[in-house]
Amino acid sequence: MGYTVAIVGATGAVGTQMIKMLEESTLPIDQVRYLSSSRSAGKVLAFKEQEVTVELTTEDSFEGVDIALFSAGGSTSAKFAPYAVKAGAVVVDNTSHFRQHPDVPLVVPEVNAHALENHNGIVSCPNCSTIQMMVALEPIRQKWGLSRIIVSTYQAVSGAGQSAINETQDQLKQVLNDGINPKDVTANILPSGGDKKHYPIAFNALPQIDVFTDNDYTYEEMKMTKETKKIMEDDNIAVSATCVRIPVLSAHSESVYIETKEVAPIAAVKEAIVAFPGAVLEDDPSQQIYPQAVNAVGSRDTFVGRIRKDLDQENGIHMWVVSDNLLKGAAWNSVQIAETLHEKGLVCPTTALKFELN
Known part of the structure; x- marks a missing residue:
């Protein structure tokens, strides 16, 4: 049985690369959902030759989502990532918003994959450099x-x-x-x-x-x-x-x-x-x-x-x-984190929400 994976910021420079990395990923995926701002909602993008309509990101966008990849700016992550966690998803955030949060692991899988074991629903992807x-x-x-x-x-x-x-x-x-x-x-x-x-x-x-x-x-x-x-x-x-x-x-x-x-x-x-x-x-x-x-x-x-x-x-x-x-510095590192969470059996709802809902 595969995961439902959401990409927040799917039409951006990193989001489009996330789609490509997911298409090539070993992650078992049943469904993808593309989320964006109102400016891009309604566009149609592909995933493995299937058409996927981009949806507007809302507080209710994450029902049924197992993994949510965020790359739509820090303010978007700040607003919507806690709702994704509340809905039961594990968030992999590619913005700077959560990087220094004490409850959020900052992960490069080759370097510190062990930090994923302490995640509380959100994992942060470091700066590309x-x-x-x-x-x-x-x-x-x-x-x-x-x-x-x-x-x-x-x-x-x-x-x-x-x-x-x-x-x-x-x-x-x-x-x-x-x-x-x-x-x-x-x-x-x-x-x-x-x-x-x-x-x-x-x-x-x-x-x-x-x-x-x-x-x-x-x-x-x-x-x-x-x-x-x-x-x-x-x-x-x-x-x-x-x-x-x-x-x-x-x-x-x-x-x-x-x-x-x-x-x-x-x-x-x-x-x-x-x-x-x-x-x-x-x-x-x-x-x-x-x-x-x-x-x-x-x-x-x-x-x-x-x-x-x-x-x-x-x-x-x-x-x-x-x-x-755009790849190791962002999209691939994010998908690689998701793959590592899967390999470690860490794609699961958290027991307590530690992030404030806006």
Whole structure:
């Protein structure tokens, strides 16, 4: 007997990838339900060649649903996820809303699947940039420990949604086809739709993702810091991030510097990454082999390369990490969580609702 699975935000950039991942999933599924805002309700999408009409998300949308995958923004998750739990569903939330909630596991299945055993009806999917970094670093942490992480990200515009993809393509056309100066193209979304100013991304790099916090780091940067500590269950790891948006449509890249607690031989580090599920080593400088965004698109894996010792710090290591932010960074990690819940027998109604109904 299979599950009834709902996707909230089914028509969005991540939601459409969730559909694809569910179609390829080992999860036993009897029925899917697509939920959205009033703007997209009524559209017809496919699931394994069957037509499914998109429904409006309401408080009563989750009756009979076993697993609800949310990717429609934090406010939607805040409002409707508790109703899904009350109806008996397990929620896998791809927004940032529940990530730091003490009763919500924050899970990358390759890294901390054990945390699922303590779920109270909601499981949170980490930030896309955090996910790929965790896959790359966990095999190192397991063997040599980690004391410090410094990461600079080069993030694709798809992380800001379909509208950002469209705006980027429009800006590129304005420059290449119409001869407009890149600084004069129309910008309404990036670096953050919720901030006061908007800047072009075409032929540009924007060192701001999300709005700034009081400490002059952005929320995206603070997400990476806090989420890393929660996932690795270690508040003593020093983590610092600089997050940059670049004019790439899909797949995030990261330059990661780490300091291990014990000195880690580079050859052994590479062997550990090769053996780790979900991680793929692409590292042969003599043949110019290293991870690239264009090659990662469409893959569920995280690619790791340019692994090398720091020239001055004995326990310092540099690396380059790339992954498809819409798949492993969002849709696939969410479906993978659902598969793991099934494998562990954890798709079941919770005994008590710990989340407030709005």
